[in-house]
Amino acid sequence: MKQILNIVRKELASYFVSPIAYIVIAIFLVVTGWFFFSTFFLYNQASMRGFFSLLPIILSFVVPAVTMKLFSEEFNRGSYEMLMTLPVTQVEVILGKFVAALGFIVVMLIPTVVYALTISGMGDLDPGPVLGGYLGAVLLGGLFAAVGLFASSLTRNQIIAFIIALAICFFLSLIDKMLFFLPKGILSIMSYLGADFHFSNIARGVLDSRDLLYFISMTFIALYGTHLVVQERK
Amino acid sequence: MIEVKDLTKYYGNLCALDRINFQIHKGEVLGLLGPNGAGKTTCMRILTCYLNPTSGNITVKGMNVTDRSRSIKQIMGYLPENAPLYPEMLVFDYLDYVADARGLSRETKLKRVEYLSRICAIREVMHQPIGELSKGYKQRVGLAQAMMGDPEILVLDEPTSGLDPNQIVEIREIIREIGREKTVILSTHILSEAEATCDRAVIIHQGRIVADGNITELKESAGRDTRIILTLANTEPGKARSVLEKVPGVMGIETEPCPGDPAIHFSLAVQPGKDIRVPVYRAIKSQDWDLLEFHRQSKSLEHIFRELTKENVQ
Missing domain, CATH: 3.40.50.300 (P-loop containing nucleotide triphosphate hydrolases)
Incomplete structure (x- = not known):
């Protein structure tokens, strides 16, 4: 546990000493702010639904950029060798990096609470969907971070890691909008696979155990996949 | 440990x-x-x-x-x-x-x-x-x-x-x-x-x-296996070789001309355990050659290393 915290601290510190963290956060805020508020007043409703419906697509771009370096950079520099010969286990390294990425995503989401505060000043904002939305956003961020970590463990090239993670996250975000292309037989499985589907359930303020189970199990699968890939390097 | x-x-x-x-x-x-x-x-x-x-x-x-x-x-x-x-x-x-x-x-x-x-x-x-x-x-x-x-x-x-x-x-x-x-x-x-x-x-x-x-x-x-390194001038490789070969204890001779220099390098393989510096020197002295360099070389770690890693081991 101590080792995990130590790795989390180191990874978070290395995010925030470089300008990339601030650039990613700034881009995220500008893009979400722009897309959300450009149509917000047309609906004439005090809700954050527009913001949360944007999140899966935007996080599909942003999270891979955050996670791409986690393993690739270490493999490329050779510092992974140094890391693994410290008295840490591989599981601790994976969890440490995962928690650091998730922490970064949470830090990135925190400024958007201002949107909720602003809107609640303008009208009667229902807190349920907002809280649900943020819980969903953290779960979704966790899933994407795990996918990004997995992609990063596959290659020593950060750009390839980014593209693989982007492709998987994109697939998970868009699959339930593409369902009409698919044959009937696999329809229900594919719609269950879609992250957007489960996220929008939670973002409506409905906490269903199936949706929680989806995020937790998918995140676990991605992390376990990472473990297997990294193990293979030995 | x-x-x-x-x-x-x-x-x-x-x-x-x-x-x-x-x-x-x-x-x-x-x-x-x-x-x-x-x-x-x-x-x-x-x-x-x-x-x-x-x-x-x-x-x-x-x-x-x-x-x-x-x-x-x-x-x-x-x-x-x-x-x-x-x-x-x-x-x-x-x-x-x-x-x-x-x-x-x-x-x-x-x-x-x-x-x-x-x-x-x-x-x-x-x-x-x-x-x-x-x-x-x-x-x-x-x-x-x-x-x-x-x-x-x-x-x-x-x-x-x-x-x-x-x-x-x-x-x-x-x-x-x-x-x-x-x-x-x-x-x-x-x-x-x-x-x-x-x-x-x-x-x-x-x-x-x-x-x-x-x-x-x-x-x-490996130290017993030594060589004598010579540099001679005012001679010809073939002639020098025939004289040096006659010195007892010399197992083999390698020559190497120096580029841009009339001198010739010789490397004599010496029979293990024998010190033949005196007979070699006498042989040279008996000729009209100019001796520029004369030293004995024990095998260094470099040699051992090179010999051991030169060919494929079985």
């Missing part, structure tokens, strides 16, 4: 180590020698629990590297080749991170960082990003990192590669200093380095051990 038993490692179909056996005793400074790609680094990586062996194993104080890796990592410090560090981190932050990972308490951590920064002479760069350091400083930060947990065993992969001569001497002094109390294993392909720092050498070639022994022993075993 460390026992390597039938250690074999394959990368796909490529055999990097082929049934290697050797032991390392406590307090020894062991040099792992061999040409590039011989398997030195692979051996060290398995020892430091970074890679798993394909078969065979290494035990450290009775603990197996594959299932007691955490305990082994705890008592081992490792400096990989070229000291791969995090360039964006400050030296102090990095050492602090390593100290935390090694489970040092707050007070011992500060004392240890202070001590190591003095020993490794990195005090003046403690607050610089690692990426901005010169190679020599990076290597020394890597060394400080490896010694952070006060390890019983220190594993250094080519600790002096890419350093300038002054830095090499400094690093060697540090290694010698550490080697008084700790077990040190270092790999190198520079033989003078092994001579200067190690008690014992294991020479690896193509994944096999071709020699294992005390450095002085290794040199002695």
Whole structure:
């Protein structure tokens, strides 16, 4: 546990000493702010639904950029060798990096609470969907971070890691909008696979155990996949 | 203390180590020698629990590297080749991170960082990003990192590669200093380095051990096999050869003309155990040649190394 915290601290510190963290956060805020508020007043409703419906697509771009370096950079520099010969286990390294990425995503989401505060000043904002939305956003961020970590463990090239993670996250975000292309037989499985589907359930303020189970199990699968890939390097 | 038993490692179909056996005793400074790609680094990586062996194993104080890796990592410090560090981190932050990972308490951590920064002479760069350091400083930060947990065993992969001569001497002094109390294993392909720092050498070639022994022993075993090196002027190779061949004890002669110089180099192979300097000199004196150079050459570690690693071993 101590080792995990130590790795989390180191990874978070290395995010925030470089300008990339601030650039990613700034881009995220500008893009979400722009897309959300450009149509917000047309609906004439005090809700954050527009913001949360944007999140899966935007996080599909942003999270891979955050996670791409986690393993690739270490493999490329050779510092992974140094890391693994410290008295840490591989599981601790994976969890440490995962928690650091998730922490970064949470830090990135925190400024958007201002949107909720602003809107609640303008009208009667229902807190349920907002809280649900943020819980969903953290779960979704966790899933994407795990996918990004997995992609990063596959290659020593950060750009390839980014593209693989982007492709998987994109697939998970868009699959339930593409369902009409698919044959009937696999329809229900594919719609269950879609992250957007489960996220929008939670973002409506409905906490269903199936949706929680989806995020937790998918995140676990991605992390376990990472473990297997990294193990293979030995 | 460390026992390597039938250690074999394959990368796909490529055999990097082929049934290697050797032991390392406590307090020894062991040099792992061999040409590039011989398997030195692979051996060290398995020892430091970074890679798993394909078969065979290494035990450290009775603990197996594959299932007691955490305990082994705890008592081992490792400096990989070229000291791969995090360039964006400050030296102090990095050492602090390593100290935390090694489970040092707050007070011992500060004392240890202070001590190591003095020993490794990195005090003046403690607050610089690692990426901005010169190679020599990076290597020394890597060394400080490896010694952070006060390890019983220190594993250094080519600790002096890419350093300038002054830095090499400094690093060697540090290694010698550490080697008084700790077990040190270092790999190198520079033989003078092994001579200067190690008690014992294991020479690896193509994944096999071709020699294992005390450095002085290794040199002695080959030392009887000497050559006499001559440079002569005012003569012809064929004529000189016929005269020198007649000296008893000369087993063979190699000649080599010097470019742009009328002098000729001769290298005489001498019958083992015989000192034939006097008869050779007399033979030369009896002729009208100009003797420019005359010396006896014992086999150095370089020769042993080159002979052992020249051809493919069976």
